[in-house]
Amino acid sequence: MTVLYVDADACPVKNEAVRVGERHEVAIKFVSNSWMRLPEGDLIERVVVPEGPDEADNWIAERAQRGDVVVTADVPLAARCVKAGALVIGPSGKPFREDGIGMRLAMRDLNTHLRETGEIREGGPAFTKADRSRFLNQLETTMRAAKRISTG
Numbered sequence: 001m002t003v004l005y006v007d008a009d010a011c012p013v014k015n016e017a018v019r020v021g022e023r024h025e026v027a028i029k030f031v032s033n034s035w036m037r038l039p040e041g042d043l044i045e046r047v048v049v050p051e052g053p054d055e056a057d058n059w060i061a062e063r064a065q066r067g068d069v070v071v072t073a074d075v076p077l078a079a080r081c082v083k084a085g086a087l088v089i090g091p092s093g094k095p096f097r098e099d100g101i102g103m104r105l106a107m108r109d110l111n112t113h114l115r116e117t118g119e120i121r122e123g124g125p126a127f128t129k130a131d132r133s134r135f136l137n138q139l140e141t142t143m144r145a146a147k148r149i150s151t152g
Contacts, residue, residue, distance in 0.1 A: 001026065002146045005060045005086075007072035008032040012127050013091045013135050015039055017071055020139045024147060026069075031056045067150030069142055087142045087149075092127065093134030095142065 004021040008014065008030040018039045021028040030038050031047045033056055038046055049055040057077040064070050066085030072078055078088045078096040088096040 001067075002143070002150045003063075003068045004028045004143070005064055005068060005070045005081075006030045007056060007060060007070070007074055007077060008036065008038070009034075009056060010073075011071065011091055013071065013132060016132065016136050017139065018044065020136065020143055024143045026143070026147075029060075031059050067146050069139070069146045071139070087146050089135070089138050089142055091135055092131040093136075093138040095138060 002024070004017060004026050006014065006017050006028065009032045011017075014030065018028060018041060022041060022043055026043065027045065028041075028043050029045045029047055030036075031049060033049060033051055035046070035048055038044065047059065049059045057072075057074055057080075060070060060072070061077060061080040061084070064081040064084050064086040068081075068086040070078070070081045070086050070088045071091065072081075072088065073090050073092075075096075078090070081088045082096055082098050090096065
């Protein structure tokens with residue numbers, strides 16, 4: 001059965017993930033390093049991992065598999081989950097795919113380097129209503145694909 005994993009720390013689309021997950025009647029696992037207020041529901045599970053770098057990422061990556069869906073903005077986590085066969089999308093609705101993950105990792109590393117050297121100072125673009133809408137549409141499409149994979 002399909003499981004929806006949400007990298008919950010700083011995720012701006014928790015409620016949207018619940019809406020789509022509940023509509024498809026899949027288990028929804030919110031994974032974070034600390035307790036946070038989350039939507040309540042029979043399909044929702046809060047997973048609080050120990051403090052430490054990448055603990056939430058490791059928890060998700062160790063469990064995500066073919067037919068599951070992962071929501072994360074973390075490119076290294078996305079790469080690990082894609083490699084395991086999970087379908088992965090970012091909070092802005094952009095899917096992570098095997099054929100493009102290498103470039104996204106390289107761009108992430110380049111941007112990290114440029115921030116560290118002071119060449120760029122700002123973070124990414126602000127999260128918009130259009131991002132939220134794109135996420136909802138992409139998660140719906142991704143969830144349907146994942147369910148076909150897990151049942152076929």
